[in-house]
Amino acid sequence: MDQMTALIEELNRRAPQLELREYEPMSRHTTFRIGGPARLMALPATQKEAVAAVRAARELGISPFFLGNGSDLLVSDQGFDGFIVKTTGLDQTRVVNRRLRAESGIPLARLAMAAWGQGLTGLEFAHGIPGTLGGGVTMNAGAYGGELVQVLTSVTFLNDAGEVVTLPVEECALTYRHSLFTDHPEWLILEAEFELAQGVPSLIKIKMDELAQKRRSKQPLDLPSAGSTFKRPEGYFAAALIEQCGLKGVGIGGAQVSEKHAGFVVNRGGATADDVRRLMELIQNTVYRETGVTLEPEVKFLGF
Numbered sequence: 001m002d003q004m005t006a007l008i009e010e011l012n013r014r015a016p017q018l019e020l021r022e023y024e025p026m027s028r029h030t031t032f033r034i035g036g037p038a039r040l041m042a043l044p045a046t047q048k049e050a051v052a053a054v055r056a057a058r059e060l061g062i063s064p065f066f067l068g069n070g071s072d073l074l075v076s077d078q079g080f081d082g083f084i085v086k087t088t089g090l091d092q093t094r095v096v097n098r099r100l101r102a103e104s105g106i107p108l109a110r111l112a113m114a115a116w117g118q119g120l121t122g123l124e125f126a127h128g129i130p131g132t133l134g135g136g137v138t139m140n141a142g143a144y145g146g147e148l149v150q151v152l153t154s155v156t157f158l159n160d161a162g163e164v165v166t167l168p169v170e171e172c173a174l175t176y177r178h179s180l181f182t183d184h185p186e187w188l189i190l191e192a193e194f195e196l197a198q199g200v201p202s203l204i205k206i207k208m209d210e211l212a213q214k215r216r217s218k219q220p221l222d223l224p225s226a227g228s229t230f231k232r233p234e235g236y237f238a239a240a241l242i243e244q245c246g247l248k249g250v251g252i253g254g255a256q257v258s259e260k261h262a263g264f265v266v267n268r269g270g271a272t273a274d275d276v277r278r279l280m281e282l283i284q285n286t287v288y289r290e291t292g293v294t295l296e297p298e299v300k301f302l303g304f
């Protein structure tokens with residue numbers, strides 16, 4: 001019996017309600033709409049199921065990959081010959097003494113709406129970011145001057161020893177698109193807690209709407225992408241450098257440097273992961289040759 005078949009049997013025994021999918025097309029789980037099949041995907045509905053899935057996999061020597069909304073991810077055309085735990089079923093929130101606690105699979109948009117619903121301000125910036133809280137904490141997601149680190153108080157996760165640990169945010173090393181969790185991809189973020197200020201609901205809503213309008217006017221939201229393809233190099237803006245090098249609108253196969261925002265590579269129809277990879281390399285090589293600046297991918301790669 002191969003390892004994955006053994007894992008399926010073990011999961012059926014330990015967590016009979018846990019949803020499992022074999023050879024699941026990853027193009028259904030990434031905002032790029034790209035990616036071949038994942039050998040096995042678990043979609044836990046509770047933290048208990050998620051923890052059981054991870055523990056069972058590790059006991060069989062399998063390291064799971066944790067997936068949120070796949071909005072920062074390029075999966076290879078061959079797919080991923082491993083085990084994925086998709087967290088979007090973990091989406092509960094609760095408020096205790098103005099502290100908002102949320103599970104890691106909740107979309108950031110819903111989290112911002114939950115805060116607004118409680119009259120709490122501070123998460124408006126996150127409303128338009130199409131990821132989950134877990135993916136957001138990992139990358140210290142941010143926009144329009146806001147970053148998760150500004151409002152988080154603690155993060156609860158399952159470590160590689162199978163223990164559930166809570167760390168104050170000061171110990172989570174959240175900086176620009178980086179955290180302790182990018183250094184420890186084997187840790188599963190389960191929950192996070194925020195301290196938010198009391199606000200005026202109508203003003204919170206106005207701010208979210210304004211930021212959504214800004215996004216719609218600047219970003220190619222009508223085409224699949226993974227947002228900003230590259231991190232902001234210190235002292236520069238990736239999009240400006242890419243545009244300056246004459247790359248706006250340049251394409252390889254179905255992948256294209258967005259004509260609306262050069263910082264985005266978009267899937268204009270039928271793009272493969274290989275098209276995106278080759279276009280990213282072309283951008284990096286051209287920008288380095290023309291400006292001497294190295295562009296580092298913000299997008300994560302899986303299955304390459």
Ligand SMILES: Cc1cc2nc3c(=O)[nH]c(=O)nc-3n(C[C@H](O)[C@H](O)[C@H](O)COP(=O)(O)OP(=O)(O)OC[C@H]3O[C@@H](n4cnc5c(N)ncnc54)[C@H](O)[C@@H]3O)c2cc1C
Pocket residue numbers: 031065066067068069070071072073087104105128129130131132133134135136137138139140141142143181185187188189190219221225226227228300
């Ligand atoms: C149109 C568009 C606009 C965007 N705008 C912004 C923006 O303004 N600001 C910004 O910061 N980002 C932006 N992004 C990028 C992306 O939405 C964020 O990085 C988001 O935080 C990723 O979350 P996710 O759930 O989709 O993560 P995924 O893509 O699923 O995963 C990303 C990484 O996080 C890890 N991860 C996910 N969940 C967990 C977990 N529970 N525990 C441990 N590790 C986990 C994964 O293993 C992977 O390494 C944009 C993307 C798109 C498509």
